[in-house]
Amino acid sequence: MSKAKTSKNPLMDSIIALCKRRGFIFQSSEIYGGYNGFFDFGPLGVELKKNLKEAWWKDMVHCRDDIEGLDSSIIMSPKIWVASGHVGGFSDPMVDCKTSKMRYRADQLFFAPVIVDGNTIGYVSVLEDSSMQAVAEETADKMKRKQGVQGTLAPIELKDYTEADPSEYELIPSPATGEPGSLTPPRDFNLMFETKVGALSDSTATAYLRPETAQGIFANYKNIVDTGRVKIPFGIAQVGKAFRNEITPRNFIFRSREFEQMEMEYFISPEADWQGCHREWIDWCKDWLVSVGLPADMLGEDVHPLEKLSHYSRGTTDITFKFPFGEQELWGIACRGNFDLTQHQEHSGKSMEIFDQESKSKFIPHVVEPALGVDRLLLAVLTAAYTEDEIGGEKRTLMKFHPRVAPYKVAVFPLLKNKPELMEKAQDLYKKLQRKYNVFWDTAGAIGRRYRRMDEIGTPWCVTVDFDTLEDGTFTLRDRDTTEQKRINEEELLAMLDAQLY
């Protein structure tokens, strides 16, 4: 009877509904039934997103003397992705067990034939583990005894599943069931989108949509060093789209296939205290997140254990955020050593060394990389801002955006729209403010309704022109969070906005 949606995340549902209702975020290609993993940003969403990117750029590039900006192309030479390891390493062959429905990474699933006096009596399989050799030997011994085979057990030589011969797929037992025959061949999940460049569609034309903006920075590192604008330590920052063919996009815009990154590579001497530098950047990033409206108590740190680090990393700490669906990675701060530049030096044959005047030495610098997903940040900001409260017994939904990132900074209303003198006065103010800020104009309905509308899209202030305005030039300034109203003149209004919207 009841077909109540069984969503266990009403907060997430409310945020998604508001995003659609008010024009923040739409599902991509909605009129054709949607397209999994892609999103469109509506009139409000594009403003919010732009404000976040501009705030980042201002604080990261303009307000720092040691960081330069860059905008590299999305499609670059495929050689870049070979050098970076993405062509080889970005694809993880996966194995599914058809019986248990378990899924394994093929390079973490090990197997070996059990050989007695030269005869293969079966196979054993184990998952990657420090004790896997011992477990495999024990299992092989049991198999030998169970089958009653006499003879000498040959040493167990474990290989991972990617090295298995196709004829062996049917013989290797699933680690889940212990029975052979249920494992699929290793299947590729290459997370890079491929495309073709040029008229010819042969394999030499294959190119990739970048899965991260970082490689564009490394590929231009030499250009920027050669323009002589920088000396160690320095950073290069970039904002741009990136693409990953995620197997399972989930959680609204948290994991999507097309997304935007704000990345910065901070180049330091190999002799420098990289751990100290890492810590400084973690703190800088946390402070910045607070400055755009994320409460400090919703942030956390997740230090990646050494054994789980990526191939390029010497240390990674994620700044996490308490999303409605759990505490998840927001901003990854990775120490990439000199892996990337060394790779590019080897593959391109061009020197990536820099001469440091201070130490009179030449070296390939190491990097600390703070990488932030714009869309994840946007979702975090939406989550932190979403508030329900009660005003005079009426429920109210409001988005408590930091004024700095709010899509509209201020709204201007004539108290009554059928009074031309109020309309005219309000238009004057609206036009004046519009030159400097994104301002919302609304004449429809009762004044209270207009206030609530602004609450729902997070406009921090509303200014109402009434009959007193015509007499003494003061307006009603109404505050979104407190709903307090006070009289203020134009000069005071401009000064207040200037002070609040740095």
Added chain:
RNA sequence: GCGGGUAUAGUUUAGUGGUAGAACUCCAGUCUUCCAAACUGGUUGCGACAGUUCGAUUCUGUCUACCCGCACCA
């Protein structure tokens, strides 16, 4: 990718083998001197494609999207 669930207007929802009603929202108008007022009118919907049928939003199948769990997330 696997399993389970869901799909009617912008939102929340009625309902039917004979092409759908409501509330709120939205738009227009009347009115309105500061927190979703009132009145009048209006726009908008059966996720898509097939099949069964005289006729399908309803029954069947396929697909798509969303939600939950598992797996995955260099």
